[in-house]
Amino acid sequence: MTTLVYLETHDGELTNGGLGLLSKAASLGGGDVAGVVLGSGVRDAAASAGAFGASTVYVVEDEALAAPLPQPRVDALEAVVKESGAENVFLPASVLAADVAAGLAARLDAGLNWDLTDLRLEDGELVGLRPALGDTVLVDVGWTSTPRLALVRSGTFDPVESGGTAEVKEVAASFQEFSTQARLVDHLQEESSGPSIEDADVIVAGGRGLGGPDGFSICEELAAALGGAVAATRAVVDAGWYPYAAQVGQTGKTVSPRLYIALGISGAIQHKVGMQGSGTIVAVNKDPNAPIFDFADLGVVGDLTQIAPKLTELLRARK
Ligand SMILES: Cc1cc2nc3c(=O)[nH]c(=O)nc-3n(C[C@H](O)[C@H](O)[C@H](O)COP(=O)(O)OP(=O)(O)OC[C@H]3O[C@@H](n4cnc5c(N)ncnc54)[C@H](O)[C@@H]3O)c2cc1C
Structure with missing residues (x-):
């Protein structure tokens, strides 16, 4: 069973949300765990995923992936899912990843369980844990087909360094015409000092x-x-x-x-x-x-x- 973990980058580094999910996927012990990094100029960041449990990291480097827009990422992820033969695709929730997950589910006609707070293997089957009814109950959820798509609540898992190395494989993606029609026209960054709430002690x-x-x-x-x-x-x-x-x-x-x-x-x-x-x-x-x-x-x-x-x-x- 190959599990693919979608890794986002920020300022040239893999974000903790993805690395935490990668560590969790590796700890399940259910077969090969690979990372996938999409973007422009992300090759160096991709290699660091090996230390968090990925044996392979698939990289799609393309200018079409430079802006944080979902649709080109759906094309690129589709190519990587097909290349890797992944049966599971895990994504750490973010505004961008939620759009990517929904687009990928539609593209692959795959089942997506979202807002998960845990993942485990039970008799070799992947089971997700999903809070429901305003987080007052926890529900076990499964999938009836592959690939199984899982969008996991941000900050759920901490990155755990295991010290390994990953083979970096480049994948070429072709982009649908409609996928490249959106343009990022502006990008505002809020000024802040000190740590972010995700990283703060x-x-x-x-x-x-x-x-x-x-x-x-x-x-x-x-x-x-x-x-x-x-x-x-x-x-x-x-x-x-x-x-x-x-x-x-x-x-x-x-x-x-x-x-x-x-x-x-x-x-x-x-x-x-x-x-x-x-x-x-x-x-x-x-x-x-x-x-x-x-x-x-x-x-x-x-x-x-x-x-x-x-x-x-x-x-x-x-x-
Ligand atoms: C579907 C759904 C999703 C939601 N998601 C979130 C979420 O992600 N995050 C979230 O936070 N909420 C969420 N909420 C809202 C949540 O239910 C509460 O309404 C909200 O958390 C209350 O915010 P509060 O504690 O600031 O305000 P209040 O409930 O109004 O509490 C204010 C508190 O301040 C105290 N206080 C007042 N003055 C002082 C003072 N001078 N000194 C000391 N104490 C004082 C009061 O005694 C009171 O306990 C969600 C609700 C729904 C229905």
């Missing part, structure tokens, strides 16, 4: 208790004092107080920092599922009955506008 997350967009300066100052990143709940993202990129939860990112400080967050199940894997959870909330206190390791009942700035001050003084 410490996250300071803010919710509606911050009172408004300006309240986020409390989170930002505390995060800066701790060398961490700022995250947000959907309620504040929907209200336009903070960017979507920082949203943690069912419809945002899954994070697992060593320390997660939740300021003015009630702890709804849809938020919890994105951060419950954190090492230590500290919550500050003025409502002693807030659900977040049911799963926080340390709960502080009080006004965050009084408590958090004092904590920042103490941390700065210590430095």
Whole structure:
């Protein structure tokens, strides 16, 4: 059984989402595991996948893949699935990968299970785990045909270095005329300093208790004092107080920092599922009955506008 793992690149390096999924695929022990890297100027990055469990990395290098657009990637992936004879194709969820997965499923007439949070082999059969009904139940899902396509929730698996090397194989793809009709006309990059929430060891997350967009300066100052990143709940993202990129939860990112400080967050199940894997959870909330206190390791009942700035001050003084 050959499993192909779709690996995305960012700034010339393979992203952690793909490498984590690659490590997971290798740990299943169900046959050959290969990576696939698509883009322009990605050959060097591709070779590094060997250290995370890929025995082969398929590379499609083409200018048509330079912009982060899904349709040319569907063409390229189709070529690699056919070349490799892959029976499983795993993709780590991202805005781009979700489009690619859907396009590939249509192209190959394949079954796609999405939003998975685990994968395992049971009597040699691939089984996925999918949260359902607002993440209140976990459902085993399977496939009735091959290739089996799996879109896995971002940040679910950590990359594990196994120290191997991979053979890099170039595959030539031909692109459908309709696949190359879309053009990327602009690309805006949000300026930010410090680590991203996916990579941060410490996250300071803010919710509606911050009172408004300006309240986020409390989170930002505390995060800066701790060398961490700022995250947000959907309620504040929907209200336009903070960017979507920082949203943690069912419809945002899954994070697992060593320390997660939740300021003015009630702890709804849809938020919890994105951060419950954190090492230590500290919550500050003025409502002693807030659900977040049911799963926080340390709960502080009080006004965050009084408590958090004092904590920042103490941390700065210590430095
Ligand atoms: C399909 C679906 C998907 C969803 N996906 C997500 C998701 O990905 N991520 C997510 O976060 N949510 C998600 N939600 C929304 C979720 O259900 C909650 O509505 C949301 O998480 C609540 O955000 P909050 O904690 O900021 O706000 P609230 O629930 O309003 O909580 C604010 C908290 O702040 C406290 N507070 C107020 N003032 C202060 C103060 N001065 N000091 C201390 N504490 C104070 C209050 O006591 C309260 O507990 C989703 C919902 C649905 C239906």
